[in-house]
Amino acid sequence: MKKAYLGIDIGSISTKGVIINENRDVLASSYIWTEGNPVNAVKNLLKNMREDFDENKYSIVSVGTTGSARKLIGVVTGASVVKNEITAHAIGTTDKYPDVRTIFEIGGQDSKIILIDGGIVSDYAMNTLCAAGTGSFLSSQAKRLGVEVADFGEIALTSDNPTPIAARCTVFAESDLVHKAQMGHSKKDIIAGLCKAVVTNYLNNVCKGKKIVSPVVFQGGVSKNTGVKRAFEEAIGAQVLVDDYGHLAGAYGVAIIAKKSGAEKNFSFDITDVDxxxxxxxxxxxxxxxxxxxxxxxxxxxxxxxxxxxxxxxxxxxxx
Ligand code: SF4
Missing domain, CATH: 2.20.25 (N-terminal domain of TfIIb)
Known part of the structure; x- marks a missing residue:
């Protein structure tokens, strides 16, 4: 049997999982909503990943957990390592981008910046208070505009004239959006303006006082939004890197930490049947x-x- 390593990143909004092999190739992954029940979310996550995972070829010998419910899920899965999100994201990112200096991460309900120097974390900041710089803000505005949030990025890219939206906080942004719509601004310009508003809010609040140095990697669920990526590039005047596994960086990182820990404990998917x-x-x-x-x-x-x-x-x- 070949060895495999499982990483789980469990946050208040989303739950991410990655299984890697000895070469750190991704064998299976999943991203689902936590829906207020971390244990159930992890059970569903494991069921999803089991479908793609070859149990005749690989055996999971170590588990790592990160995210706000990492301790609980560490107990449930019998994890070898339980690490904070900053460390997990930094390890997951530097593995793919060894020269990275700045990580932007925007998730469903929180956002953070991690500064890396010489491959290690030199500084970081998190925002868990203001929703205006997070994915939940974009989701609620998408609903208001009757547009799928997944389509936001592509629509934003068609705008040459993003509508300025007050980005100070969610309440201001929402009333400004209604006002701008009434003034006749087009949907595509408002959507591009919202992407810019998220970036402005993030840069003004989360990155306050931080020196942004390239290469910059953008992660978290919102990194899938090409409109926000472009708004970042325009705001900082530098390229922003995004990759397919960007939303899974924390889970990937903690899987690597579990692998490096050398602490092996057999893991069984049967925990999905345990109460x-x-x-x-x-x-x-x-x-x-x-x-x-x-x-x-x-x-x-x-x-x-x-x-x-x-x-x-x-x-x-x-x-x-
Ligand atoms: S006795 Fe109980 S309540 Fe008091 S400090 Fe200890 S654990 Fe906390």
Whole structure:
């Protein structure tokens, strides 16, 4: 059996998975919506990837997880490594672009910039507060305009005169969009203006004070939007690189970290049939009132976290 490595990037909006071989070639991948249930999302993700994965030829010997629910999914999948998104994205990107200096990442609900120097992370910033620089903003405006968000990029490229849209925050942008539509601006110009607004917001908020150095790689679900890519290139006056696996960079990166860790643990797709339940419980042992997250597999407590002291562990085992 040949060895394979599984990386899972589980965020609040989307869940991404990649399986790679020893040469870091992608054997299977999937991208689905998390829909508020990370465990179910991962089960569906694994079912999707299993269809493309040759279990007679390969065996997954190590799993890595990243993203906001990385700890939970690390427990569920028996991961060897659990890493933050910044590290995972940086590793996944430098593997393909060894000279990369700047990574723009715009996802469904958050966005970040990672600066790389000499192959390692030198600085980063994240934005989780303002939706105007994220994919969810584009999705909601697409709905408002009656256009599929997947078509936004191509439509934006047909505009020579993007409508200026106030990009400070979602509320301003939305009312400005309605105003511009009433003034008779065409749909293609408004869509191109929205792509520019996302870029302006991102550069002004997430990249504030950061020096953008080429080569620049653009990732995350929004990197598929060619209108936003062009708006970035016009704004920074440099080429922006996007590749087919850009939306999977975190999962790819954490799969590489799992491979490099050398920590091997056999993984079975059968976890998709196992019943996992999570419960948040209040320790109540002192005024800190720690909220402890407990994970149960088929009714049995398999892990917990969130307690600030050891007494929380005892409380979880004896009281809950
Ligand atoms: S885990 Fe420790 S610090 Fe947190 S509430 Fe319980 S006793 Fe207090």
């Amino acid at each position: 996992f339940v999570t419960r948040g419980v209040n320790c109540g042992g002192c005024a800190n009132s720690c909220e402890i997250i407990c994970v149960y597999r088929s009714g049995e407590l398999i892990d917990s976290w969130g307690n600030k002291c050891e007494r929380g562990n005892t409380a979880v085992k004896t009281r809950f």
